[in-house]
Amino acid sequence: DQAPLLAVCLSVGLLLLVLLLLILTMCCLRRKKNKQDQYQELISTVPSVPAHSAPVIPVSQGFCARQVPVANISGCIESWYPVGSVLTGLYSMTPLNEVAAPPLGMAxxxxxxxxxxxxxxxxxxxxxxxxxxxxxxxxxxxxxxxxxxxxxxxxxxxxxxxxxxxxxxxxxxxxxxxxxxxxxxxxxxxxxxxxxxxxxxxxxxxxxxxxxxxxxxxxxxxxxxxxEEVMQCSELGDVQISLSYSSSLQRLSLVVLGARGLQLLTDAGVCVQVCLQIHTQMVKTKRSCVVKGEQNPIFNYRMTFKLRPQHLDDACLRFELVFLPPHRLAVSFKPPALLGVLVLGPFMYARGLQLQHWMDMINKAQEPVRMWHGLGRNHLHKSKCV
CATH class of the missing domain: 2.60.40.150 (C2 domain)
Structure with missing residues (x-):
């Protein structure tokens, strides 16, 4: 009778021992898991810095220092400080060795x-x-x-x-x-x-x-x-024009920048008359400021014309460099003397650089396009822009 009772007691004891070991094992695993979760939560607030990322700056408190990614700072824990974002464009001056390469071309x-x-x-x-x-x-x-x-x-x-x-x-x-x-x-x-x-x-x-x-x-x-080669002026001289067009505003903007190599015998005033022409109709005429006559005058005069997008292929600009003789009476009906003319427009009116300037203006929306153009002798005997 004692043998079965002893066997039962040993079985119950072993079962309790195994159960106790299981409980202890589960407690250890749970405690370890809690520690790992706390550690992951602590370091998860610190964004990882991938390879080839933005530079980092050291931020310290007391003797403890950390490295904080400049672009990824999001919180403040222990010795971390909320630095915020940095707009480098407001503070940096482009170093000479970091200047981007020039656009492709031979100029x-x-x-x-x-x-x-x-x-x-x-x-x-x-x-x-x-x-x-x-x-x-x-x-x-x-x-x-x-x-x-x-x-x-x-x-x-x-x-x-x-x-x-x-x-x-x-x-x-x-x-x-x-x-x-x-x-x-x-x-x-x-x-x-x-x-x-x-x-x-x-x-x-x-x-x-x-x-x-x-x-x-x-x-x-x-x-x-x-x-230097381009700076050799044409026979009558050259004029530099800047063109830009805004289709949303239906506005053609131009700037008469200056002229060079003009054939002037006196120091009387010169100006530039600009006519907007659609087919054979002169729509609008404007005149720049009058500057003292010299070989290379500077105008820097801005004008705007109203022009619808559907007229870009049948409109042109006619420039006339006008010589104003001294003591010219305002009541005189004699047209001013012309030093040269220039026409910028589509294929209907222009060729070469004049056509290219017009097409560049259309293709580069709202971006000013500047070019030098030689003055011509077309109809120098009278002025069509009055």
Whole structure:
């Protein structure tokens, strides 16, 4: 009788021991799982930093330091501080070695930026570098002369800090100009190549109207230079025009920037008359400001015309450079003398660069397109724009 009773007691004891071991094992596993969950919750608030991500900054409290991803900060735990997001464009100035490569092409290009400081009424022009300099200028020193037209005649100069096809400048030039005048001004750029004996060669020139270009301070700009070969004027002279078209506003905008190589015998005034023509009908005529007659006058005069999109293929602009003789009476019915004419428009009216300028204006919506055009002798005996 004692043997079965002993067997039953041993069985019950073993069963209780196994049950106790199971309970202890479950408690250990649960405690370990709770610790893992707490650890994962703690580190999950810290975003992981993948490879090739944004740089990190150290943030510390006491002797404890962490590395916080700049772009992914979201909370504050223990020694973490809520830094927030950083708008790098407001604080960074583009280093010279991080300037993006110039657009593809063979033209010599200038890399620069403009910024207007209202508190001090200063226009700051930062010259960065040139690109695609012609091979014959690689061994020479490169100079850049800047003028703020039409009032500032004293040039500011900057000398390149090296030679070769892409000389670097990294200089800042300052112009003192009021906020009212700066929007009506044009930045004139002249790039010169200086040999060892001091002889200078014109590499190229560019005119940069400041209207509409001062909204994004420090933005890196690339501008093509009119090369030395192109700077050879036509027989009657050249005129530089900027065109842009907005289909939503049904508005054709143009800027008469300047002229060069004019054949003037006196210093009387000159101006530009612009006629908007649809088929054979003269729709609207406008005239620029009158400037003192000189070989290279600067107008920088803006005009706008109302033009519907359906008329882009049958409308044109006729430019007439007009010479105003001295002491011309306002009551005189004699038309002013013409120095040259230019027509910009579609295939119906123009060819070559004149046609290309018009097509570029249509294809580049609301983006100003500037070009130099030679003046012609078409109907110089009388003026059709009156």
């Amino acid at each position: 010599t290009r200038l890399c620069f930026s403009v910024e207007y400081r209202h508190s001090s009424e200063q226009l700051v022009v930062s010259l960065l570098r040139l690109s695609n300099l012609l091979p014959r200028f690689h061994s020479n020193m490169t100079l850049v002369e800047l003028r703020l037209l039409p009032d500032d005649r004293r040039p500011r100069q900057a000398k390149a800090r090296g030679t070769g096809p892409d000389p670097e400048f990294n200089d800042c030039l300052i112009f003192q100009v009021s906020a009212v005048c700066v929007l009506r001004s044009t930045l004139s750029v002249c790039v010169l190549s200086v040999e060892k004996d001091g002889k200078r060669h014109a590499v190229g020139r560019a005119l940069f109207p400041l209207e509409g270009e001062l909204g994004q301070a420090g933005r890196v700009l690339w501008r093509d230079l009119d090369p």
